[in-house]
Amino acid sequence: MALFHVARYPGPEAAAAAAAEETAAGDRARALLERLQSRARERQQREPAPSEADAPSEASGRRRRRPRRRRRGSPEAPRGKRRRADSEHADAGGPGRARAGRAPLPSAGAGGPTPRAGPCLRAGSGEAAPDGRPAEEVAEPAAPALVLGGFGRRKTSKVQPFLPAWLAEPSRVRKDITEGLVPIEDIPEVHPDLQKQLRAQGVSSYFPVQAAVIPALLESAAGGFLVGRGGYRPSDLCVSAPTGSGKTLAFVIPVVQALLRRVVCHIRALVVLPTKELAQQVSKVFNIYTDATPLRVALVIGQKTLAKEQESLVQKTADGYRCLADIMVATPGRLVDHIDQTPGFSLQQLRFLVVDEADRMIDSMHQSWLPRVVAAAFQSVGPREPCALLQRRQVQAETAASTCCPQMPLQKLLFSATLTQNPEKLQQLGLHQPRLFSTGVAHRGPDAADGDVGGKYAFPTGLTHHYVPCSLSAKPLLVLHLVLRMGFSRVLCFTNSRENSHRLFLLVQAFGGVNAAEFSSRYGPGQRRTILKQFEQGKIQLLISTDATARGIDVQGVELVVNYDAPQYLRTYVHRVGRTARAGNAGQAFTLLLKVQERRFLQMLTEGGVPALERHELPSELLQPLVPRYEEALSQLERTVKVRLCGSGGLVTRASGVCRGCCQDARREEVVRGGDRLILKLWGGGGGGGARGWRGEDAEPSVLPQEERKQKAA
Numbered sequence: 001m002a003l004f005h006v007a008r009y010p011g012p013e014a015a016a017a018a019a020a021e022e023t024a025a026g027d028r029a030r031a032l033l034e035r036l037q038s039r040a041r042e043r044q045q046r047e048p049a050p051s052e053a054d055a056p057s058e059a060s061g062r063r064r065r066r067p068r069r070r071r072r073g074s075p076e077a078p079r080g081k082r083r084r085a086d087s088e089h090a091d092a093g094g095p096g097r098a099r100a101g102r103a104p105l106p107s108a109g110a111g112g113p114t115p116r117a118g119p120c121l122r123a124g125s126g127e128a129a130p131d132g133r134p135a136e137e138v139a140e141p142a143a144p145a146l147v148l149g150g151f152g153r154r155k156t157s158k159v160q161p162f163l164p165a166w167l168a169e170p171s172r173v174r175k176d177i178t179e180g181l182v183p184i185e186d187i188p189e190v191h192p193d194l195q196k197q198l199r200a201q202g203v204s205s206y207f208p209v210q211a212a213v214i215p216a217l218l219e220s221a222a223g224g225f226l227v228g229r230g231g232y233r234p235s236d237l238c239v240s241a242p243t244g245s246g247k248t249l250a251f252v253i254p255v256v257q258a259l260l261r262r263v264v265c266h267i268r269a270l271v272v273l274p275t276k277e278l279a280q281q282v283s284k285v286f287n288i289y290t291d292a293t294p295l296r297v298a299l300v301i302g303q304k305t306l307a308k309e310q311e312s313l314v315q316k317t318a319d320g321y322r323c324l325a326d327i328m329v330a331t332p333g334r335l336v337d338h339i340d341q342t343p344g345f346s347l348q349q350l351r352f353l354v355v356d357e358a359d360r361m362i363d364s365m366h367q368s369w370l371p372r373v374v375a376a377a378f379q380s381v382g383p384r385e386p387c388a389l390l391q392r393r394q395v396q397a398e399t400a401a402s403t404c405c406p407q408m409p410l411q412k413l414l415f416s417a418t419l420t421q422n423p424e425k426l427q428q429l430g431l432h433q434p435r436l437f438s439t440g441v442a443h444r445g446p447d448a449a450d451g452d453v454g455g456k457y458a459f460p461t462g463l464t465h466h467y468v469p470c471s472l473s474a475k476p477l478l479v480l481h482l483v484l485r486m487g488f489s490r491v492l493c494f495t496n497s498r499e500n501s502h503r504l505f506l507l508v509q510a511f512g513g514v515n516a517a518e519f520s521s522r523y524g525p526g527q528r529r530t531i532l533k534q535f536e537q538g539k540i541q542l543l544i545s546t547d548a549t550a551r552g553i554d555v556q557g558v559e560l561v562v563n564y565d566a567p568q569y570l571r572t573y574v575h576r577v578g579r580t581a582r583a584g585n586a587g588q589a590f591t592l593l594l595k596v597q598e599r600r601f602l603q604m605l606t607e608g609g610v611p612a613l614e615r616h617e618l619p620s621e622l623l624q625p626l627v628p629r630y631e632e633a634l635s636q637l638e639r640t641v642k643v644r645l646c647g648s649g650g651l652v653t654r655a656s657g658v659c660r661g662c663c664q665d666a667r668r669e670e671v672v673r674g675g676d677r678l679i680l681k682l683w684g685g686g687g688g689g690g691a692r693g694w695r696g697e698d699a700e701p702s703v704l705p706q707e708e709r710k711q712k713a714a
């Protein structure tokens with residue numbers, strides 16, 4: 001590129017031609033100037049001379065413009081009239097003109113015209129455009145401008161949420177269990193004794209989630225459990241896989257194997273679960289795989305007294321306390337009780353913290369069990385131990401210096417079929433360089449399977465989803481039809497409250513011909529365990545339950561799940577229907593829907609990624625054969641559950657012989673007939689049982705008319 005421009009002499013002819021051209025251009029400019037001046041003079045003559053008060057100030061260009069704006073209406077006219085005149089003018093002149101009148105605003109603060117204000121000022125000042133047209137004709141519509149200090153409400157562009165890389169790009173796990181089986185021999189890292197135990201339990205292949213998670217966990221503990229691989233702290237793991245896909249074994253096998261070589265007994269693995277039943281189930285699996293090892297498992301769920309549980313956890317010795325458990329399976333409340341009240345109880349050697357049903361456990365974070373566990377795990381009381389490896393300090397920020405001194409890591413493992421992908425919620429868990437294993441289809445990658453439907457959660461492939469639109473009074477008949485006529489031998493029926501469960505149970509019992517039971521917080525832990533056992537053994541055909549059995553409960557051979565009350569949340573639906581079609585088996589789910597619920601429920605399931613939902617209209621002829629017996633059951637129930645007063649005024653049912661009011665559970669019952677349906681009136685107690693779903697839509701009347709109550713009492 002040339003730095004200097006050298007003007008070359010063009011020669012005598014070219015110079016003469018250039019001079020002539022210059023003269024012609026000068027003439028043209030002069031003529032244009034004269035024309036403009038004469039036009040300005042004409043305009044001045046047409047307009048009245050400004051008054052003394054309105055005389056333009058020489059100093060201020062802004063003040064000079066003001067009277068000209070008034071010229072749109074009469075200067076004497078009142079403000080309202082002037083405004084009308086302005087609007088008329090604007091209407092006549094179109095949008096460009098209308099804006100031109102308001103244009104000086106942007107330049108007011110700046111003290112001079114902004115680039116955008118240029119044409120507007122020209123229009124108002126009466127100056128002509130360079131091409132000779134009057135300014136009014138060349139005024140352009142005002143372009144949007146940034147007004148400094150404009151604090152009016154303005155539509156802001158939506159911030160697009162984005163996920164951190166570990167959530168957006170998870171390690172994919174196959175959803176279809178039957179297609180993704182991995183033979184046990186293909187993962188040789190698993191200890192031969194554990195392989196033997198797996199075979200003894202009838203496990204010949206790993207399910208996809210197990211084949212992905214077990215090697216990853218074993219690798220993080222490859223150098224022993226005392227120190228992470230290469231001295232680094234291992235990544236925390238999050239696992240999201242459908243219900244019944246074998247997530248329990250995915251953490252049981254690697255945890256047991258990592259602890260196999262421990263010498264001193266300390267609590268090294270802690271599994272936290274939301275319910276007692278789930279904790280019992282998981283501890284049972286741990287017991288199976290630790291049976292032939294020195295490892296000991298403690299179940300801490302409040303089933304026994306605190307003192308009894310303390311005895312199973314620590315033992316007092318001459319020089320302090322001795323720990324009696326390597327693996328502890330607990331519910332959060334009882335866990336915190338032991339942290340607070342059990343002398344000698346220590347989590348300082350904790351290596352694995354497993355949070356099963358993690359999304360539910362995050363919801364219960366208000367109990368602040370996690371900060372208590374972390375504080376107990378990093379607690380450093382007393383003098384520094386000589387072996388730094390066994391001491392643990394919580395570093396605020398990871399630095400080169402902090403990684404220099406290796407210490408026993410605490411690895412968090414999260415499992416759920418409906419693991420939240422909300423980074424804010426997951427942040428509460430304080431995860432360290434987390435890694436996600438997911439069958440989820442919310443963020444479809446190129447390797448997503450063809451059958452996958454975009455949605456929030458993945459469902460077992462063997463599960464078929466159905467729904468039946470019906471009226472409230474037809475619901476009990478539909479359940480009876482599904483159990484008796486369609487020949488399902490093990491049916492799990494969910495209601496939204498324990499009251500609803502109890503009502504339905506009484507009715508089915510009165511109907512007869514079905515071996516039914518009820519499962520809710522109405523029963524104690526011992527009774528609940530017996531009921532579940534009988535259901536598993538096939539002694540109970542229909543189990544009517546609240547959401548107490550919706551999560552995690554693994555009962556073999558459940559063929560049908562009935563949502564007697566439609567679940568309010570998608571997560572509830574996922575877990576309820578997940579009690580069937582487990583471990584690659586087939587299963588059916590029926591939801592009974594009232595008309596008012598249909599649209600919202602279907603929308604919820606579509607967004608949730610339910611693959612295909614079959615609609616069934618049950619014609620009344622199908623239910624007709626059941627109606628006479630059903631009517632009889634209602635009458636019989638009315639006779640059986642008559643009420644009488646107990647000593648303290650509570651109502652006693654003849655069926656139970658005890659007062660359900662003051663004597664049993666602060667609840668009184670009365671049975672009345674209402675049309676063709678049974679209304680079991682409950683009063684005296686709260687809602688109980690988490691009756692949050694669809695209240696007001698399918699909930700039965702909570703207060704009987706006084707007249708009716710008097711009649712019944714009589």
Ligand SMILES: Nc1ncnc2c1ncn2[C@@H]1O[C@H](COP(=O)(O)OP(=O)(O)OP(=O)(O)O)[C@@H](O)[C@H]1O
Pocket residue numbers: 202203204205206207210241242243244245246247248249416417551552553554578582583
């Ligand atoms: N590799 C396997 N081979 C055969 N059966 C298995 C295997 N792994 C697990 N199972 C069985 O599959 C069933 C479901 O397993 P599990 O309870 O671990 O599922 P889950 O993913 O935790 O389900 P949920 O999300 O409902 O809690 C159990 O009965 C278990 O014994």
